[in-house]
Amino acid sequence: MERRAFYRNGTLPWLLIGPQLLLVLVFFYWPTSQALYWAFTLEQPWGGGNTWVGWDNFAAIFRDSEYWTVVGRSTFYATVTTLLSMAVALTLAVFADRALKGTKLFQSVYVWPYAIAAPAAGVAFRFIFAPESGLIGAINQMWPGIWNPAINGWQALGMVIVCHAWLGIGYNFIFFLAALQMIPRSLSEAGAMDGARPFRRMMDLQLPLIAPTVFFLLIMNLISSFTDSFGLIDTMTEGGPFGSTEVMVYKIYFDGFKGFDYSGAAAQSIVLMLLVIALTIIQFTWVEKRVHYH
Amino acid sequence: MSAISLSGVKKRYQKNNVVHGVDVEIEAGEFVVILGPSGCGKSTLLRMIAGLEDITEGEIAIGGKVVNKLEPRERGCAMVFQNYALYPHMSVRQNIGYALKVAGMPRAERDAKVLKVAKSVSLDPYLDRKPGELSGGQRQRVAMARAMVREPKVFLFDEPFSNLDAKLRVAMRAEVRNLHRSLGVTSVFVTHDQTEAMTLADRLIIMNAGVVEQVGKPSEVYHNPASLFVADFIGSPAMNLVRGFFGEDGYFRHGQGGMMHLPGLGQGLVSREVSLGVRPELVQRVAADAKGAMAAVVDYTEELGASRLIYATVDGSRLIAVDTSSDALGTGMPIHLSFAAVDAHVFDHNTGRRVDLGDANSAATRARINA
Numbered sequence: 001m002e003r004r005a006f007y008r009n010g011t012l013p014w015l016l017i018g019p020q021l022l023l024v025l026v027f028f029y030w031p032t033s034q035a036l037y038w039a040f041t042l043e044q045p046w047g048g049g050n051t052w053v054g055w056d057n058f059a060a061i062f063r064d065s066e067y068w069t070v071v072g073r074s075t076f077y078a079t080v081t082t083l084l085s086m087a088v089a090l091t092l093a094v095f096a097d098r099a100l101k102g103t104k105l106f107q108s109v110y111v112w113p114y115a116i117a118a119p120a121a122g123v124a125f126r127f128i129f130a131p132e133s134g135l136i137g138a139i140n141q142m143w144p145g146i147w148n149p150a151i152n153g154w155q156a157l158g159m160v161i162v163c164h165a166w167l168g169i170g171y172n173f174i175f176f177l178a179a180l181q182m183i184p185r186s187l188s189e190a191g192a193m194d195g196a197r198p199f200r201r202m203m204d205l206q207l208p209l210i211a212p213t214v215f216f217l218l219i220m221n222l223i224s225s226f227t228d229s230f231g232l233i234d235t236m237t238e239g240g241p242f243g244s245t246e247v248m249v250y251k252i253y254f255d256g257f258k259g260f261d262y263s264g265a266a267a268q269s270i271v272l273m274l275l276v277i278a279l280t281i282i283q284f285t286w287v288e289k290r291v292h293y294h
Numbered sequence: 295m296s297a298i299s300l301s302g303v304k305k306r307y308q309k310n311n312v313v314h315g316v317d318v319e320i321e322a323g324e325f326v327v328i329l330g331p332s333g334c335g336k337s338t339l340l341r342m343i344a345g346l347e348d349i350t351e352g353e354i355a356i357g358g359k360v361v362n363k364l365e366p367r368e369r370g371c372a373m374v375f376q377n378y379a380l381y382p383h384m385s386v387r388q389n390i391g392y393a394l395k396v397a398g399m400p401r402a403e404r405d406a407k408v409l410k411v412a413k414s415v416s417l418d419p420y421l422d423r424k425p426g427e428l429s430g431g432q433r434q435r436v437a438m439a440r441a442m443v444r445e446p447k448v449f450l451f452d453e454p455f456s457n458l459d460a461k462l463r464v465a466m467r468a469e470v471r472n473l474h475r476s477l478g479v480t481s482v483f484v485t486h487d488q489t490e491a492m493t494l495a496d497r498l499i500i501m502n503a504g505v506v507e508q509v510g511k512p513s514e515v516y517h518n519p520a521s522l523f524v525a526d527f528i529g530s531p532a533m534n535l536v537r538g539f540f541g542e543d544g545y546f547r548h549g550q551g552g553m554m555h556l557p558g559l560g561q562g563l564v565s566r567e568v569s570l571g572v573r574p575e576l577v578q579r580v581a582a583d584a585k586g587a588m589a590a591v592v593d594y595t596e597e598l599g600a601s602r603l604i605y606a607t608v609d610g611s612r613l614i615a616v617d618t619s620s621d622a623l624g625t626g627m628p629i630h631l632s633f634a635a636v637d638a639h640v641f642d643h644n645t646g647r648r649v650d651l652g653d654a655n656s657a658a659t660r661a662r663i664n665a
């Protein structure tokens with residue numbers, strides 16, 4: 001027999017799910033349907049509504065070599081951000097795992113950055129990285145002009161990547177630490193008795209055992225680095241200098257709201273959405289198959 | 295093979311003193327068992343030898359070299375953990391060979407060595423399995439093989455058989471014994487199981503609450519316990535311990551007006567609070583008119599097969615006797631018990647330490663230890 005609570009009143013359930021439903025409709029389905037509409041239509045040059053153009057908008061962005069440069073840059077951005085953030089978080093988590101038994105202090109200290117809004121962090125990092133006055137600016141006093149992200153595109157990209165990676169460290173740290181703490185301590189001790197130094201133990205024993213977590217974080221970080229970079233780039237570089245920090249999300253914003261090419265931007269955002277969906281599918285299929293150790 | 299020397303070894307966790315100063319010399323090639331109730335600091339002591347815990351105070355030397363500051367890998371010890379601590383993602387072959395791989399031994403040489411060790415513990419058919427696909431006993435063997443493959447100077451075992459069933463435990467015990475006989479490697483084995491300890495040990499280290507109560511051969515510890523704790527802890531059924539004192543007249547007074555005549559025992563002990571100890575197998579059932587017979591009342595009996603235990607009360611004190619007769623014995627039946635004064639041990643009740651009892655008792659004890 002199915003055990004279920006039924007509401008006698010037909011409107012109460014709708015009232016209860018209403019707010020959530022409204023949010024999802026307004027902030028997800030409505031924009032998505034708008035993006036789909038624009039992606040497959042084109043506004044007529046002299047007014048008079050949109051006309052259906054099929055895949056033309058997609059064909060147009062795929063023909064554009066500049067678009068592929070941005071895709072390449074985004075991939076680079078996402079990969080480096082993910083690896084940097086995860087490597088730092090893992091190292092910190094390994095140290096914390098060795099040092100602490102049960103204290104929650106470190107965990108909360110490290111997770112704070114995750115609670116900082118991207119634009120706020122962007123402003124803070126702009127000060128840190130400012131060539132004239134910031135912390136990094138000090139090296140300009142030794143070698144004048146060596147650091148200037150306002151002119152040097154690679155430096156600007158590196159700066160945003162570091163900031164984005166930093167924001168994710170806390171999130172990654174928590175997951176890594178939780179996974180590491182699940183590994184029986186005696187395993188690492190057996191490794192020590194077998195002669196392995198801490199780094200070797202991390203590579204040979206801990207990392208393989210937290211592989212499911214590593215994979216989960218890999219996907220989550222990639223998705224985040226493809227989609228969440230807008231706030232940072234907008235406050236730190238506005239895509240410059242000379243477009244060298246322009247990644248996929250920023251190009252969507254720029255083409256759409258600065259260039260008023262709604263259809264091109266919409267097509268780009270559909271491409272980005274498909275990319276995220278693909279990563280999510282990979283995540284789910286692998287999570288199903290993930291290895292359990294007893 | 296290396297001697298291990300512990301001097302003044304202490305361990306403190308924050309404010310918590312766990313090991314209170316241990317001085318023990320372990321000879322090269324010896325098989326030593328650390329025995330004690332759980333929580334007494336056995337594992338902590340073993341882990342300090344291994345290098346897995348810092349030594350708060352004191353010194354540990356292996357093979358004449360102080361190792362306090364050395365990492366586990368520099369100490370030449372191999373350890374078998376209670377839960378085996380096998381690497382779950384590695385095959386049996388990789389588990390056994392990991393230490394060699396870390397040491398940089400070439401693949402071919404390593405595989406040959408792993409195979410040889412695996413054969414010696416009958417694991418060779420399982421080399422490609424993961425630990426999760428093995429039985430408890432097989433996992434235990436992998437843990438042993440992993441320790442053996444490195445040809446360590448010292449073997450450390452932390453309750454390695456506690457997760458095995460009784461039959462397997464006995465079999466593994468014999469295997470460890472054989473292993474030690476053939477390799478002759480100095481071994482320190484931690485357990486709370488006294489049968490395991492007695493059968494394995496060349497020498498026992500008996501610990502209680504972070505203190506070493508006694509160090510000695512199993513027979514020494516059994517027949518000549520150095521403290522009340524050891525007397526009570528070693529032996530099943532436990533030693534009879536009767537609390538009381540010796541009067542001016544030489545009689546031992548206990549329970550509710552009980553008096554025992556134990557010639558030669560009371561000298562110099564008058565009025566001191568003591569506990570008198572006698573092994574149950576040295577308490578006899580005797581006729582009412584026998585010399586030294588004490589009137590007792592049977593409380594209950596426990597059948598052991600070849601013999602039975604009689605739990606009786608003598609003037610308010612409990613005495614257990616081992617009895618091989620087959621008379622019917624029911625609760626409340628009067629019987630008579632006696633034991634020889636030379637078989638008795640006396641412990642100072644306040645210090646808990648043994649009181650030395652002169653020649654007759656030492657001679658009896660020596661005879662039994664050497665038997």
Ligand SMILES: Nc1ncnc2c1ncn2[C@@H]1O[C@H](COP(=O)(O)OP(=O)(O)O)[C@@H](O)[C@H]1O
Nearest residue numbers: 307310312330331332333334335336337338339
């Ligand atoms: N890491 C630790 N931190 C604090 N106390 C500990 C720690 N490890 C062990 N202890 C304490 O030390 C005592 C001895 O532990 P242990 O050596 O494991 O005992 P045994 O192996 O004899 O059962 C116990 O009271 C235990 O609670």
Ligand SMILES: [Mg+2]
Nearest residue numbers: 336337338453
């Ligand atoms: Mg223990």
